[in-house]
Amino acid sequence: MFKKERNIALAIIFLILIITPIFDRAPYHIFVLNMVAINIILVMALNFILGFAGQVFLGTVGFYAIACYSTSLLTVNYGLSFWQAVPFTIIVTSILSLILGLPTLKLKGFYLALMSSGFIYIVLDILRNWKSFTGGVWGIMGIPRPFIGTTLVRSDLHFYFIAITITLCLAIFAVLIEDSKFGRAFKAVRDDQLSSEMLGINSHMTKVLAFVMCGIYTGFAGSLFASLQGFVSPEMYTFELNATYMCMLVVGGLGSVPGAVLGATVLTITTELLRFLREKYLTFYALLIIIVLIYMPGGIITYVYQIIGRLFSLKNKPSQKEEINVR
Amino acid sequence: MDIQIVMQQVISGLAIGCIYGLIALGYSLIFNAVDVVNLAQGSFVMVGAFVYGASFVRSYGWPAFPAFAGLIIVMAVFGMVCEFFFYRPLRYAHVRTKLVALLALSMLLNNLALIIWGPYPMGLEGPFGTKVLSIKGATILYQNIYIIAITILLLILQFYIFFHTTLGKVLRAVAQDKDTASLMGIEANQAVSFTFAYSSILAGIAGMLIAPVFTIGTGLSQLGFMGFGACIIGSFTNVSGALIGGIILGLFEMFSASYISSLYKSAIVYLLIIAFLLMRPQGLLGKKEEVSGL
Numbered sequence: 042m043f044k045k046e047r048n049i050a051l052a053i054i055f056l057i058l059i060i061t062p063i064f065d066r067a068p069y070h071i072f073v074l075n076m077v078a079i080n081i082i083l084v085m086a087l088n089f090i091l092g093f094a095g096q097v098f099l100g101t102v103g104f105y106a107i108a109c110y111s112t113s114l115l116t117v118n119y120g121l122s123f124w125q126a127v128p129f130t131i132i133v134t135s136i137l138s139l140i141l142g143l144p145t146l147k148l149k150g151f152y153l154a155l156m157s158s159g160f161i162y163i164v165l166d167i168l169r170n171w172k173s174f175t176g177g178v179w180g181i182m183g184i185p186r187p188f189i190g191t192t193l194v195r196s197d198l199h200f201y202f203i204a205i206t207i208t209l210c211l212a213i214f215a216v217l218i219e220d221s222k223f224g225r226a227f228k229a230v231r232d233d234q235l236s237s238e239m240l241g242i243n244s245h246m247t248k249v250l251a252f253v254m255c256g257i258y259t260g261f262a263g264s265l266f267a268s269l270q271g272f273v274s275p276e277m278y279t280f281e282l283n284a285t286y287m288c289m290l291v292v293g294g295l296g297s298v299p300g301a302v303l304g305a306t307v308l309t310i311t312t313e314l315l316r317f318l319r320e321k322y323l324t325f326y327a328l329l330i331i332i333v334l335i336y337m338p339g340g341i342i343t344y345v346y347q348i349i350g351r352l353f354s355l356k357n358k359p360s361q362k363e364e365i366n367v368r
Numbered sequence: 369m370d371i372q373i374v375m376q377q378v379i380s381g382l383a384i385g386c387i388y389g390l391i392a393l394g395y396s397l398i399f400n401a402v403d404v405v406n407l408a409q410g411s412f413v414m415v416g417a418f419v420y421g422a423s424f425v426r427s428y429g430w431p432a433f434p435a436f437a438g439l440i441i442v443m444a445v446f447g448m449v450c451e452f453f454f455y456r457p458l459r460y461a462h463v464r465t466k467l468v469a470l471l472a473l474s475m476l477l478n479n480l481a482l483i484i485w486g487p488y489p490m491g492l493e494g495p496f497g498t499k500v501l502s503i504k505g506a507t508i509l510y511q512n513i514y515i516i517a518i519t520i521l522l523l524i525l526q527f528y529i530f531f532h533t534t535l536g537k538v539l540r541a542v543a544q545d546k547d548t549a550s551l552m553g554i555e556a557n558q559a560v561s562f563t564f565a566y567s568s569i570l571a572g573i574a575g576m577l578i579a580p581v582f583t584i585g586t587g588l589s590q591l592g593f594m595g596f597g598a599c600i601i602g603s604f605t606n607v608s609g610a611l612i613g614g615i616i617l618g619l620f621e622m623f624s625a626s627y628i629s630s631l632y633k634s635a636i637v638y639l640l641i642i643a644f645l646l647m648r649p650q651g652l653l654g655k656k657e658e659v660s661g662l
Contacts, residue, residue: 097467144646151405154467155596156645159638162593166635284475291468321483327476334469335457 044220046346049353050299051216054306055209062198071197077309078204079266084289084305085215085298086258091287092296093224094251095231096146100157101286103164104256106278108134108263110168113181113273123187123268131260138256139249146248161280168275180274184267197269204265211258215298218254227251228296281323285312288326292333294340303342372506377622383512384581385618386519390574391595392602392610393526394567399604400543401563404463407470408450409571410592411477416443416572417588421492421579422485432495439572447568451561459560478586489587494580515577522573523611530607539563594621597641603651613651617641 058078062071083101090098111133115126145156168175175181186194187203194200218224226247229237234244267273285308293304308326315322333340391413398406406412419442424435454473458466496510530536541549542559550556575588582588594617602613620640625633644651 091464091468095462095464097464099471148645148649151463151467152600152645152649154405154407154471155593155600156642158593159597159641162590163635163638163642166632170631281475284471287468287471321479323475324479324483327472327479330472331454331469331476334461334465334472338461338465 043346045353046349047216047297047299049349050342050345051212051302053349054299054302055205055212058205058306059209062201066198068197071201073310073313075197075201075204075269077306078201078208079262079269080286080289080305080309081208081302082211082258082262082265083286084293084301085211086255086262087286087290088215088296088298088301089227089251089254089258090248092290092301093219093227093231094248095227095296096248096251097151097154098157098252098255099154099283099287100141100160101255101259102278102280102283103157103161104134104137104259105263105266106161106164106168106273106275107137108260109267109273110175110181110263112264112267113184114174116185116267117181117183123185123264127261127264130264131257134256134260134263135253136256138252142249142252146252147245158280161278161283165275165278168278175275178275180272180276182272184271184273186268186271200269204269207261207265211261212298212302215258219298223247223250231296281320284323284330285326288330291330292340294342295338297340297342299345300340300342303345304340307341372504375503375506376508377626378619379508379512379516381619381622382615383515383618384578384621385598385615386516386611387574387578387591387614388594388598388617389611389614390519390522390570390577391591392598392614393607394570394574395595395599396604396607396610397563397567397570399599401539401560402455402459402546404455404466404470405596406564406567407467407592408474408477409567409595410589411474411481412443412447412450412568412571413575413578413591413595414481414586414588415446415477416568416575417492417579417584418481418485418575419443419572420576421584422490425492426490436576439576440569443569443572444565446572447565448561450568451564455560455564456557459557474589474592478589481586485584487586489583489585491583492579511580515581518573518577519611522570526607535562594637597637597644600641600649600651601644603654606651606653609651609653612653616652 058074061074083105086104087098087101090096108130111130112123112126115121115129116123121129141156141160145153169178171177186200188194189199189203194203226237226242227250229240229242230244230247237247238244289304289308290301291304292308293302294300312322315325318325337343391409394409394412395406398404398409416439420435420439424430424438425432430438450473454469455466458469461469494511494514496514499510500507501510501513502508530540538549538554538559539562541552541554542556542563546556546560549559574591578588578591595614598614598617599610600613601616602611603609617637617640621633621637624636628636
């Protein structure tokens with residue numbers, strides 16, 4: 042449902058994101074826009090597993106760290122170019138999600154929550170201590186920017202156009218998946234596992250598929266971030282960062298692609314505006330998650346849908362409004 | 369491998385395992401009552417350590433016993449407040465919504481603690497200081513014995529409350545079947561609120577006991593995952609399973625740090641937990657059941 046609203050909302054948000062650099066080219070703002078693009082991919086990744094398939098996954102940061110490091114290691118130590126490293130990174134993260142997902146997604150939901158949070162600590166321990174391979178706390182420096190044809194993309198502005206193109210493609214792909222039989226299977230398993238199994242859906246494999254999609258998307262985000270930043274170090278990946286992505290998804294709208302995009306955009310910019318609070322902005326985020334969960338479980342995207350519905354005078358049956366309520 | 373050193377390690381492993389067991393008990397109480405894993409349990413431990421160590425003992429200079437009594441009152445109220453504001457509005461929501469809300473609560477508490485008590489970890493002297501007991505060359509911290517003793521006392525108390533008082537009967541009835549219990553005239557909401565208060569007290573005591581061993585800081589909330597791991601190893605539905613799981617985890621952590629690698633200490637412990645999760649998800653003492661999704 043809400044297909045028209047969803048497509049219009051996505052188009053509007055991406056149009057704004059693409060034309061913003063025409064008016065504002067301050068280097069810091071361009072960097073923030075790059076982060077917006079990367080966070081959108083990450084939150085869409087989380088949306089696959091938490092929003093569509095309804096499994097509480099807390100390990101985004103662990104996957105993200107592995108994706109960043111694998112791009113860095115492949116380009117710096119093995120001399121691959123950025124575009125060669127991306128497919129390998131995605132293979133690494135998707136195989137990892139397969140290994141972690143196959144056994145745990147059979148179990149009750151909170152087992153995945155524990156496994157994934159334990160996974161973050163394991164990854165961080167290895168990144169910090171395996172000095173000969175990961176560079177320890179110093180991380181890895183000198184990760185190359187991508188080439189387009191034969192020109193190296195040096196400026197952040199040009200990098201932003203690559204990043205936003207990839208993000209847009211991934212968003213369109215996510216929407217296509219949502220409308221395909223896989224998307225319907227994800228939501229069926231989320232809403233009622235037993236009934237979905239009665240309809241012939243293999244619930245376990247459906248959840249694993251959603252998890253692998255999450256891994257693939259995180260792989261893209263990690264590659265882009267490593268190349269944008271030029272260096273990686275284990276200090277960037279914290280448990281708090283994880284909660285930030287959770288907050289972006291919940292505030293935007295669980296189980297809705299434009300919700301994920303909107304949440305990531307709005308909260309990445311808010312985080313930059315709240316820099317003066319240092320770490321205290323997380324208090325605000327935590328409160329925001331709880332308030333949104335209690336008072337508007339569909340996220341801000343519900344209101345955006347209503348406004349778009351009115352502006353474009355789309356007609357929806359009243360019963361369809363229940364659908365995005367993920368409770 | 370000296371016998372004295374092994375004995376020292378066994379005692380400190382047991383002590384840390386008792387702490388994990390106490391945290392795990394809190395998890396399993398709430399899990400049995402409302403079918404939700406309280407992801408904020410680790411933060412409750414941290415709040416307990418801060419309230420007892422940073423506020424009562426260090427700032428106000430209270431002696432051990434009044435501080436202990438104060439801690440119990442504060443933690444009980446704290447647990448009820450958390451239940452009232454963060455769990456009760458969502459009690460009809462889906463489990464995953466509750467999990468996300470409790471995760472947010474944990475994040476909120478960690479950051480509030482940073483604001484209230486500051487980012488610098490504080491040391492705290494236990495009631496016995498750094499005094500040691502020497503048995504045949506093995507030196508054992510009195511604090512470790514104190515931790516084990518308090519845990520055993522708490523277990524006896526809990527056994528008494530749960531199986532010999534009306535309150536315990538009410539709590540067990542609500543844990544078994546909330547709807548039927550409320551048909552029998554039991555206030556299910558109050559019982560859930562009381563369960564939160566009780567498990568928050570357990571977490572607070574765990575925080576009080578662990579504070580002299582580690583330092584008081586927001587890092588303590590990471591202990592919550594150890595308690596969770598103890599539940600996985602023991603059992604989620606079985607009270608003694610939680611304690612046994614905690615002790616296994618504590619001993620394993622101590623020995624792996626000394627004989628395998630101290631750098632990868634936490635990674636190894638998490639690997640053990642994940643291995644249990646994959647091989648025996650119902651825990652050592654749990655019964656095999658049909659496990660399914662959320």
